[in-house]
Amino acid sequence: MGRAWVVAGVAHALLFLALGLATAWKTQPQTLQAEAELWSAVPQAAAPRLQEPLPQPVPEPVPETRPTPPAQPTPPAPAPDPALALKDAQIALEKQKQEEKKxxxxxxxxxxxxxxxxxxxxxxxxxxxxxxxxxxxxxxxxxxxxxxxxxxxxxxxxxxxxxxxxxxxxxxxxxxxxxxxKAEKAEKADAARADALRQENLKRMQGMAGASGGENATGTALKSSGPSATYAGRLVGRIKPNITYPGDMVGNPRAEVEVRVAPDGVIQSRRILQSSGNKAWDEAVLRAIDKTEIFPKDTDGRVPPVIVLGFRPLD
Structure with a gap:
């Protein structure tokens, strides 16, 4: 809005200026101009002819100098038409308004x-x-x-x-x-069997001691007798070289083993009846029996089906 007021003020100022110029143009006095040329009318006097002068070079004619005419005054510019100036101002104002609006x-x-x-x-x-x-x-x-x-x-x-x-x-x-x-029961059972075998072997030994030793004896004590007194020692001596026990032994514990044998001497089974208290020694004895594989026959040509053997490391 401020710029619009400024433009309006400028347009009115231009309008007043146009009106003023128109008034001055009508009241300005007319200036008359005139030009004049001056010519010399005085004749030249001739000199007396005393003698014939030497021919002189003819001077070149001097061009006639004419006075410079006075400068023509510049005619005043025609005063603008007030109506046209007003219209131009209004057009400029409208254009300015349009530009402002745009x-x-x-x-x-x-x-x-x-x-x-x-x-x-x-x-x-x-x-x-x-x-x-x-x-x-x-x-x-x-x-x-x-x-x-x-x-x-x-x-x-x-x-x-x-x-x-x-x-x-x-x-x-x-x-x-x-x-x-199970081990306790087996141990008890083994102990009972070992005791029974001992008793049986003892009875057999006693039977051998009381039996008749003649060739024609008809008693049954000799036929039912157990192994010879040296048979168990022979078997232990046969098995012991096969024992491999690398550890140190404390004391001289005894492992008692029951061995069941076939009539031809082949070992059928073996088991610990009474442990030595050293499991490694017990297992070494069992491995040695397995390695032996077969027992020799006793002095009577027979192999007892069941025999109990004892093994001590220092024996």
Whole structure:
């Protein structure tokens, strides 16, 4: 609005100036101009002719100098038509108004576009921020879920491992107790069998001592007698070289073994009747019996089906 008032003021000033110039043009006095040329009318007097003068060079004619005419005054410019000046001022004012309106419209349009762009940028920034936060939240939730899952799996694995170990320990203790009970029962049974064999061997020896030794004897004591007195020692001497025991032995413990033999002397089975207290020595004795494989016949040509042998490391 301020610029419009300025333009209006300028237009009115131009209008007043045009009116003033028109008035001055009508009241200006007319100036008459005249020109004049001056010519010399005085005759030249002739000199007396005394003698004939020498011919003189004819001087070149001097060009006649004419006076410079006075400068013509510049005619005044025609005064502008007041109506035309007013119309031009109004046209300029209207054009200025149109330009101002156009600039104002362009300004408003630019401001609107800038505001819309700013709003769109702000909305996009808000959307981008929300999308980023949503993505980060989903990522954090996924990581937490994976971490919780891994932790749960770890705890479950540890729980199963503990339960498995407890079950294994329980079964191991149960098996150990069963083996111990079985070993105790077997040991008692072996001791009972060993005692029975001793009693049987003792009876056989006693029968041999009381039996008739003649060739024509008809008693049954000789036929039912046990192995000879030296047979057990012979078998121990045959087996002992096969014993391999690398460790150091404390004391001289005795391992008592029951051996069952086929009629041809082939060893059928062997087992510890009475342990020496040293498991390594017991196993070394059993391996030596297995390595021997076959027993020789006794002095009577027979092989006792069952015989109990004792082994001491220092014997």
């Amino acid at each position: 600039k104002e419209a362009e300004k408003l349009k630019a401001e609107k576009l800038n505001a819309e762009k700013l709003k769109a940028d702000q909305e996009k920034a808000i959307q981008d921020k929300a999308a980023k936060e949503k993505l980060n939240k989903a990522k954090a939730e996924k990581e937490k879920a994976e971490k919780d899952k891994a932790e749960k799996a770890k705890l479950e694995k540890e729980k199963l491992a503990k339960e498995k170990k407890a079950q294994e320990d329980k079964e191991r203790e149960k098996k150990k107790a069963a083996e111990k009970e």
